[in-house]
Amino acid sequence: MATPEVIAEQEALKGLNADYTERYGFHDAENYLFKAPKGLTRELVAKISEFKNEPQWMLEFRLKAYDYFMAREMPTWGSPMLAEVDFDDIHYFVRASDRSERSWDDVPEDVKKTFDRLGIPEAERKFLAGVGAQYESESVYHQVNEALEAQGVIFMDMDTALREHEDLVKEHFATIIPPNDNKLAALNSAVWSGGSFVYVPPGVQVEMPLQAYFRINTENMGQFERTIIIADEGSYVHYVEGCTAPTYSSDSLHSAVVELIAKPGARIRYTTVQNWSNNVFNLVTKRAVAETDATVEWVDCNLGSKLTMKYPSVYLMGERAHGEILSIAFAGNGQHQDAGGKIVHVAPNTTSNIFAKSISKDGGRSSYRGLLEVGKGAHGSKSKVVCDALLLDETSRSDTYPTIRIGEDDVNVGHEATVSKVGDEQMFYLQSHGISEEEAGKLIVNGFIEPIVKELPMEYAVEMNRLIELQMEGSIG
């Protein structure tokens, strides 16, 4: 199977996720129509709002958030890498439609080959490479949008939604994550741009997962995305963010805010596959509320970035609501994945699960950080948290920091975590059946994350397995 072609390909893919700038070296062409100077000022925040022709209330919201951002200290917990974030060395606004100046021909062969290997459809490859203009012409996505519109589903980028559905946006904007929630949420609130707005009317079941690149507009992969998803009573929607393929970004800081509202009986599933290039600080606030009988599920896979700090949370506000967090983190050389989740049981008879799997290799560090809280009055609540970690070599690190707070007697919660290495016995068993050491390692890792991968949409699951194989290549032996 090791034909010269395959070897060449493996050679090309080695160190996938290691320093994109050097290896692939493609950058945005410096011909922006509007690009703010580095650093954040009150004037810049006002300018962003003016530039987007926003209503007065949004301008005021941004300015207030700016004050919160300036007043707050950087968090002292999490990762020591946080200290490396330099807020003065960041462009806070680049007009999004001017981002996508690349053409497909500019995308390096290596990246194209990676897409090939992962089996990513051509249209999506172009999207991922930032070739947005061509992307808009893909008619298949027009049809998707027409079908959604017929059901009354609103799915557009946040800037457009603010223009076309101002009342709906205003009603829900920042109701789940207030601008002063934390320093990075405050930053996002001040300078947000892009992101998705989704509204699903009562009873509507959106059969096909919604993906950001279905949207016709190009404001897709902003640095400070703002997303709101509202699933009205009894509706269902699955939103998929990101992709298994490496996502090149020249921005050093990504700080999104995502708010989900599941009305009574609704179900929202939000799947993230984060694979930013290794120069990115990915500091994201994601929170959901689930009303009576509603279900919210976060499927959160973190593979890329230099540092990710992200803890999607679910507040179970209505009786019998259910929250679920499935998390995979893979930390390679130089990476710290500080991921996990939070569940807060507010109403009685609510249930939740957190399943987290993390893998550390080549000196990487992965941490599970979680909160499980059962408030007074949330009687009859049940929750289970299980975290497993796999350490692939002696230079890597794994941490588990779960917090459990219980204020009710009539509850049943449990937490379990194990950390282990790839078992010698497992390796021996597989190798004694003629499987190479490298292949055996891949098999074991894929088996380890399988319970979560199987929850991904099928094509993503296939890509995820291939991606893990790519990440594993050369790591064992």
Next chain:
Amino acid sequence: MASWQELALPDHKGTPGWEFTELKNFDFASFQTATVGDLAAADQAELVFDLPADGVRLTQVDHAYHPVEEATSEGPLIMSLSQAVESHGDLVDKHLGSLIESSENVFTARNAAEWAGGAFVYVPRGVKVEAPIVLTAVQAQEGSALNWRVLVVLEEGAEAEVWEQYASTAPGLFTTVVELVVGENANLRFVTAQGLDEQSQIYGTQRAHVARDGKLDWVVLGFGAGYGKVFQNTILDGEGAEGKVTGAYALNGRQHLDFDTTQEHAAAHCNSDLAFRGILAGRSSAVWRGMIKVDEGAQETDAFQESRNLLISKKAHADAIPGLEILANDVRCTHAAAIAQIDPDQLFYLRARGLPLEQASRLVIEGFLAELVERFEEGPVRDALAGALERRLATVLG
């Protein structure tokens, strides 16, 4: 070095370990340092466990103590720490403060500055102390600060069993600093039982250092005090070291206790095993924070920790914060935490067989604690532990 009066109280916001134990309206200096008390008061205090008949006993009331000295040229030294400073200064100097620096926090600082009496147990190389050594500290002066200090040193291959208990006849503030130095191939069992007045406060730091092939079997009981936080750390610092920690707390009323345990694996091939069980009644609350730390190079570590809480009232509150920090890869580390009520299925089963509700609940709770007792082989420790838990349960359940 700053005196304790100059050190700030830990702020529950942003001080790791203090998040859930806020020192609100707490005036540390208002607790006057205990003075020499009346040793006879020890008879009035309700003790945690039945004392074994034989063995050396050291009893202290407030800052009054017997300068007991049981020293022969080759035998163990068992005496008050104050006495040891006089008679065995070099030995004390070598170890006192070697594990816990006085500047660690405001409580260790005050303890270091003000301790009086205390206990010193020194077992020379290869010596086995057969009967348990029993240390008792009783607080009798209302509103005072009793600063209790213990230093246990086992030289290579030594063996001993030390039981300490805290009791009171009046509420006050109790600080405890305990250092356990377990030498190579030495074997220490240390039982610490806290049965202070339920209006008292306790702040403590207890730390054990276990050398190569050493063994520590540590039992921690928290029954008394109205408010408090105790750090309990085991450092396994030589290949083949073992640390076993067994903890139980049973709280009632408005009691709040915060246990902060670490199992640090500083060397390869060590084994640690920690289990805590808690019963929370009334409006009581408990915090258990546990950390397994595996240092770089500490391969073939086997570490386990679990904390299980049973909430037996609507107003009780429990926080469990297990943690793992692992910098080696060839390890097996597992932790588990659970908080639950009495299993209704078990209750139903027992009631279906004619047991009244109260008795059925009690059986389930006893079964829950029995798992802890069963960590010990049959013998005096197991009996004393079972007896102490049974008496405490009777108080908590009313």
